Amino acid sequence: MSKRGERAMVPDAEFRSYYGRPILKEPAWKTPDVPAYLFLGGLAGASASSAALADVTGRPALRRIGRLVAAGAASASVGALVHDLGVPTRFLNMLRVVKPTSPLSVGSWVLAPFSGLTAGVAAAELTGRLPRLARLAGLAAGALGPVMCTYTSVLLADTATPAWHEAYRELPFLFAGGALTSGAGATLLAAPVDQCAPARRMGWVGTGLELAASAVMERSHGITSEPYRTGRVGRLLRVGQGLTVAGGVLSALGRRRRWVSAVAGAAYLAGGACMRFGVFDAGRVSARDPKYVVVPQRERLNGSR
Amino acid sequence: MTQQDAHTPRMGFFTDTSVCIGCKACEVACKEWNAVPTKGMDLLGTSYDNTGGLGADTWRHVAFVEQPVPVPDAAGSAQGADGMRWLMASDVCKHCTHAACLDVCPTGALFRTEYGTVVVQEDVCNGCGYCVPACPYGVIERRESDGRAFKCTLCYDRLGEGLEPACAKACPTDSIQFGELDELRERADLRLANLLDAGESDARLYGRDPDDGVGGDGAFFLLLDEPEVYGLPPDPVVTTRDLPSMWKHAGVAALTVAAGVAASFLGRRS
Amino acid sequence: MAECHPVGFQWVMEAKARGATVIHVDPRFTRTSALADRHVPIRAGADIAFLGGLINHVLTGGLDFREYVVAYTNAGAVLREDFVDTEDLDGLFSGYDPDGRHYDTTSWQYEDAQAAPAAGDRDQWSQEDTESHGAESIKASAGGQRYGSGGAALANKPQIDETLQHPRCVYQVLKRHFARYTPELVEQVCGVPVADFLAVADAITRNSGRDRTTAWVYSVGWTQHTVGVQYIRCASILQTLLGNIGRPGGGILALRGHASIQGSTDIPTLFDLLPGYIPMPQAHQHEDLDAFVAADSGQTGFWGNMRSYAVSLLKAYWGDAATRQNDFCFDYLPRITGDHGTYQTVVDQIAGKVKGYFLTGENPAVGSANGRMQRLGMANLDWLVVRDLTLVESATFWRNAPEIETGELSTDRIGTEVFFLPAAAHTEKSGSFTNTQRLLQWHRKATEPAGDARSDLWFYFHLGRIVRDKLAGSTDERDRPVLDLAWDYPTEGALAEPSADAVLAEISGRDAAGRPLDAYTQLRDDGSTACGCWIYCGVYADGVNQADRRKSRTEQSWVAPEWGWAWPANRRIIYNRASADPDGNPWSERKRYVWWDAGQGRWLGADVPDFEPTKPPDYLPPEGATAQDALSGTDPFIMQTDGKAWLFAPAGLADGPFPAHYEPVESPVDNLVYGQRTNPVRESFPEPANRYHPFGTDVFPYVFTTYRLTEHHTAGGMSRALARLSELQPGMFCEVSPALAEERGLRHMEWATVVTARAAIEARVFVTERLRPLRIGDRVVHQVGLPYHWGVDGITTGDSANDLLAAVLDPNVHIQESKAATCDIRPGRRPRGPDLRALVASYRRRGRVDDEDRPEE
Ligand SMILES: Nc1nc2c(c(=O)[nH]1)N[C@H]1C(S)=C(S)[C@@H](COP(=O)(O)OP(=O)(O)OC[C@H]3O[C@@H](n4cnc5c(=O)[nH]c(N)nc54)[C@H](O)[C@@H]3O)O[C@H]1N2
């Protein structure tokens, strides 16, 4: 028995399978719908929170940007989700039940009010009507914002897809970091440089979180970490990290120059998108190859024996 | 009307692959009864298996594994000639005790029946696809042409009429045995003991153990080799077992976001 | 069996669960091998050597069931002095005529027993016939299938040496005949290692005797050879020696083919038989009824009543028109004048001698050996009627035959007018199936046939009706047989479907008052009974459709006599008198089946005893007794003229009283047993379209065998038209061993071309350990496996394996040798268009293939 266990320890593990056919089903979700949905959710969440705080701390420009981005991204994310459904006309079936065991149910119940609130707030922002109500609604959306940023990580992790499931501890922080950099990125892109300090700080926090989380994720799960490091996905994630770091550095350099700041924002956004697409594809890769199922499970079985 | 009292026993399958002759009657019967579409003509070259695996259009799948084995010794057969064996096994949805597909379904389309089986309500499913990656056995799948998710219903409509599932009915060798799960487990234990006695030292039950990662399968198997040889995960775990921890981590991460945003705004105005 | 009879195989699995040992002898490792305790790979075409080895093992070890053998077989019968065995003639029996390529069987008779005379004998053509049709017709007429319900007729009972010591008694001759079939020879001929052979020998002898029985189960892996009938004879000898006939758990079980193929031999679709294995009368020879039954009437055993069976049949055909005065219309029966078997018919089509052809549920363009010859034949007809469920290749050849692609045929030059008439499937009509166990089971129509589809019963009834209408009023004598027919079946429903129930009742028979008969023993030769098939008499006893009985096995005895109805007389195991010892007691408690109850003075048992119910074990026939009265109380094989199981067959076979190993007509190896390489009296058709590979060519070095897949059905009309079956086996393939793949550069899943002198076909390659090279003599023989289901129509299409085969037949039953032939195999797809024939032609040149059938070279 131990023989097989030993074999399983080496990275290019020998393992038995049924003609090399996948054991698991690849996620049925389509690209770009779902990675976009992940990205937009984070962007919307961080933007809503940022708008709420901008409102409270009296930064109308940031508030305006945050509100509009949150609403736009939220409704786009709903659009992506609906578009991905096999039977789009039955979107509302999501709201038939409340199921804590289903991150998608929880997410829907978050997304629905969140997108409603952000849309209303954005309308108020644009028309200038009902400012008091808008502030309250904005605060509510801002409070939901962080949930919007991270629940999507549970959405992925709560599957049998090895790369996603095994990374369930790191993914929330990765997505949290990504949300912060994206939120920051949108602001950097749109706001005058002199108002961008909170966004710059938000970006740095996000960059730190993201880099730390991915470092852990890419090392600590044995063979299951492999899809994050290798192949096309590995390259995509590397580019994403590079863009994020670039965003952080440029935002510091762009304190005075609007275009540098804007480039930093764009880099953040692109980095966040790369990260979501990369993580999404890592899941697909890990579902496609039976070794990511057999080897860790064998190790687990042999270890427990 | 089929609603039964709370004491309806849990029903399931014991698939004894040691007597499967690979006739695929189960595959055909399932498709006929449930009007499952054809998958298409695709010669796979994987022994006599041209189905490949379970999916939206394959609710029963028969695996064929050709293996070289040492010849059972014929009164001093010292030729060292290698023999072979041909394993055949009919796979199906496991109707897990802790069914990830059901847990993650946001619409409630997937539900647990009074027989303890897991069934998709076709008129509720919105094709969100969440159940697909959630299943640790890779069973359920979204049908491209239709958008919804499909899998074995354990012939819910037949059970309601007191009939056994179509696949079990068609199985000539009783490789597929349908019945009350408790009783099936006893039968399986006996069969395993017999096979072990007869020298089938690789025989094992798969999915029978209520303490395994999915709380035991409603459809479990007797295998003659390791599960992965048949395309089954060796130690599946229902993903939602870790869900509380996931939510906890996500919660902390959300708070981190909140804190991060707050910290960014609390800083000195530039 | 798991592949082709999966539903029946459940009982093998059940037996295995109860401790039975299952052994599978097959060139390939199949789904059956997978579930067997032991798989014995054998070279295709070598089973007589294998079974002969087992017989030798039994005889040399003294392992036969001696009491059974002495009492119930012809082991003690003394043979004529002029009988010469293969031992002395290097593979031929005495009586061989090398010019006519047939045997004169006179020397095969028992000593002192008058040989059944040539004229009037059920086996031989008349002298005139031999002259007018040549030797071919002698073989053609041998018609082994005529003995489907009993043995051949013999004039006298033999002289018996119960000590089995007489040097010319069957037992001693048998022993000498098989002495050379040693384990070492088996290994050499069959490629079965000695140890494996001995393991099988040990298993079957240990499981035979008073307490245990062994069953042999076969299907077309044993029959489709030029020596097919002798394969079965060989198994019969073995089983008889071991006492495994007529006893529960014993037997030689023929797993038959299409759902009611047994029924279609009982009530035959064969040219030389009438219902119930009554031979078809022959021109010139059978001038009247008396001459017709002469060979059997006055003889011993139940065939002695043939006149009753024949007259009752004629009464069923012609009703009131059949009278004693007109010989019961015996004149109305058509006469045969030679071989009208399917392959001869095709040869005659090509020769322009056959103008019209009915194909009712048959697809020879794909299903019959030498598909190209079949299609060339059909393309040379005036008209063709195809009744089938779907448009099969035999109905569409005129537009898509492979010969059109090669340019040999072209649609606008094919003159055949093809009528396609859609047939109703079994679900769309009522009727009976007769299965392998002779069990009739009734099925009821589940749905009306769609569109224009009609049942075959409907078609023939209304065709007959319309023809009779057209002939009505005719005064021409030749129209009388049609006009006088009792053609009055009641019809039902909107489609005017004839009542299948009424047909069954007619088959079962009725007396002069129209009352249903119970059993064939009630049949009379005076015209007072009518019966459509004497062996089915009683299936409608009491006016009840006995085949429709469905009592669960849990509600009756383990023999389950109330499920369906088995011919004859609802008997589940025939010759079951042999399950008791000569005194009438069971051989053992464990194998108790029927027995003599002296108190009641009757035979009792779990089954209907296959014996006259009150004939005691000590009955001895009085001098001059006839029919069954001539059999003693210890003669269980009541259809045989001597009541004995025949270890030696003094009559009824065209190719020898004993089986002898001959090589398939196409074989890469020489006969290691005798100088005579192949069956000398095989039936061959040395036509341009049907060339054989000469022996010794290395151009066709590999053996190929053809077979079925569970997922498909025969020529594919019923499976390739269905998506749910087609997707399970969606492509034609060939199976080769890794060693052959290596030798010929074949790669898994890529294409290969298989070539013979008849055709070249392409298939995807499956490289699999399930095929093994075998060591035969001093060389390695590779075998190529080919499923034969594919053709050009349907959802999954592909080349037909049957295009590769030549038609060459067993001389007894005219079955083609489709299980063993030779070929070449090469990587890549086959050429298209005229290049395909060019490839075949180049092989023919290199292989020195000519029009002669010269396998002895
Ligand atoms: N699924 C399915 N079932 C069927 C049919 C079908 O087409 N499909 N057809 C039905 C019909 S019509 C028939 S007749 C039966 C036929 O039933 P089977 O006889 O079982 O069918 P085959 O596959 O033609 O041949 C059986 C085996 O014979 C082996 N064989 C070939 N040559 C030799 C030999 O020389 N010696 C020995 N020992 N074995 C040899 C082949 O490898 C093959 O595995 O099946 C019936 N049932």
Ligand SMILES: Nc1nc2c(c(=O)[nH]1)N[C@H]1C(S)=C(S)[C@@H](COP(=O)(O)OP(=O)(O)OC[C@H]3O[C@@H](n4cnc5c(=O)[nH]c(N)nc54)[C@H](O)[C@@H]3O)O[C@H]1N2
């Ligand atoms: N190479 C090779 N050749 C073989 C064999 C082999 O093993 N190897 N096996 C041989 C054997 S055993 C057989 S039986 C033959 C089979 O050869 P065929 O009999 O020529 O082939 P099938 O496909 O069985 O044809 C039967 C047809 O009947 C149709 N049918 C079904 N039900 C009905 C009905 O109720 N009425 C009518 N009118 N039609 C109906 C079906 O659609 C089908 O097309 O092949 C023989 N040829």
Ligand code: SF4
């Ligand atoms: S096997 Fe998969 S699809 Fe079936 S119940 Fe379990 S989780 Fe659901």
Ligand code: SF4
């Ligand atoms: S695809 Fe249908 S069954 Fe699957 S999780 Fe979504 S709603 Fe439920």
Ligand code: SF4
């Ligand atoms: S139980 Fe019914 S639905 Fe499930 S595999 Fe069997 S036949 Fe198909």
Ligand code: SF4
């Ligand atoms: S029907 Fe039974 S024997 Fe046939 S493949 Fe399915 S499980 Fe195996």
Ligand code: SF4
């Ligand atoms: S197809 Fe019919 S006859 Fe053949 S195995 Fe199945 S049930 Fe029996």
Ligand SMILES: [Mo]
């Ligand atoms: Mo057949």
